[in-house]
Amino acid sequence: MKKQPKGNLPNTIVIGAGKCGTTSLHYYLSLHPEIYMSSEKELNFFALEGNWRKGIPWYRSNFQTAARIRGESSPGYTAFPEHQGVPERMHAIVPDARMIYMVRNPIDRIISHYIHQYSIGREHRPIQVALANPKTNQHVLTSNYFLQLRQYLKFYPKSRILIIPLEHLSQHRAETLKKIFHFLEVDDSFTTDKFDRIIHSSQRKGRKNRIGLLLKWMSDTRPARLFSTQFRMALGEILYRPFTKKIAQPELSEELTSTIRSALKEDINRFREVSGYHLSSWRI
Numbered sequence: 227m228k229k230q231p232k233g234n235l236p237n238t239i240v241i242g243a244g245k246c247g248t249t250s251l252h253y254y255l256s257l258h259p260e261i262y263m264s265s266e267k268e269l270n271f272f273a274l275e276g277n278w279r280k281g282i283p284w285y286r287s288n289f290q291t292a293a294r295i296r297g298e299s300s301p302g303y304t305a306f307p308e309h310q311g312v313p314e315r316m317h318a319i320v321p322d323a324r325m326i327y328m329v330r331n332p333i334d335r336i337i338s339h340y341i342h343q344y345s346i347g348r349e350h351r352p353i354q355v356a357l358a359n360p361k362t363n364q365h366v367l368t369s370n371y372f373l374q375l376r377q378y379l380k381f382y383p384k385s386r387i388l389i390i391p392l393e394h395l396s397q398h399r400a401e402t403l404k405k406i407f408h409f410l411e412v413d414d415s416f417t418t419d420k421f422d423r424i425i426h427s428s429q430r431k432g433r434k435n436r437i438g439l440l441l442k443w444m445s446d447t448r449p450a451r452l453f454s455t456q457f458r459m460a461l462g463e464i465l466y467r468p469f470t471k472k473i474a475q476p477e478l479s480e481e482l483t484s485t486i487r488s489a490l491k492e493d494i495n496r497f498r499e500v501s502g503y504h505l506s507s508w509r510i
Contacts, residue, residue: 232283232290235286236264236320237297237320237322237324238295238326238410239299239303239316239325240255240298240300241300241301241378242300242303242327243368243374244304245301245335246328246330247330248328249299250395250423251299251406254403258413259416260412260416261412262291264289264297267299268298269285270303273312276309294412295410304327304368304374305374308367313382317381323382323386325378325387326387327375327378327389327390329391329392329497330392330393333487335369336365336366336369336486339365339368340353340365341475353478354478354479357478366489371497372494372496372497379500384500388405389501389503390406393507490510494510
């Protein structure tokens with residue numbers, strides 16, 4: 227008799243975007259009694275550069291639960307063209323999955339993404355240099371929300387994708403979570419005072435020195451991944467503190483801001499049409 231693989235496949239995936247509150251949303255979803263979110267938040271299974279090579283049995287092993295709704299959150303799933311073919315691989319494995327796509331003010335997201343990359347040593351350039359050539363710059367392209375969404379609409383109907391602006395989750399959390407729970411067809415009246423927490427704010431980011439980077443690397447090793455993402459992040463805020471230097475909020479020049487807005491304008495207007503959100507506060 228053929229041995230049955232352990233675990234189930236997910237049926238809900240938070241596909242991004244990076245630095246748009248996906249960590250907080252992952253945590254909020256995990257609090258719902260009908261929802262199981264993977265202990266390791268970012269499984270990155272459908273990215274060739276991620277964990278695709280580990281195979282479906284490994285992916286299933288992250289969802290050893292009887293919960294009706296099972297999910298993971300990997301912002302790298304909407305980082306086209308850096309990661310290509312993600313929706314195609316996803317549709318081949320979980321064709322009926324529901325997806326949640328978090329977005330935010332594109333300029334704010336770009337700055338937050340830069341701060342994150344700078345804090346972990348993946349970015350060393352001043353922000354004015356790092357964001358040069360916005361039409362081909364991955365920092366900026368990830369904020370091309372229609373470009374990212376279009377990759378999924380080739381394989382999934384729009385009805386399977388819920389778009390949530392971070393501004394809504396931040397300013398109207400109870401209403402927004404109710405909308406998400408309704409989309410997932412779970413009890414949308416569920417609430418808890420833990421919904422007041424904000425996870426992984428960029429305002430607390432610091433530039434890690436060599437010891438801090440070593441600790442960060444250790445937090446991503448297999449033994450460390452036995453603990454939840456939230457636990458490792460909470461512990462990391464304590465352990466990293468002596469080995470980090472606070473990052474001053476970078477500011478874009480008016481000229482570069484104008485150039486980025488121009489590069490994003492057509493995409494964001496098309497995103498408005500598809501999403502149905504006016505998003506006037508974005509000023510693009």
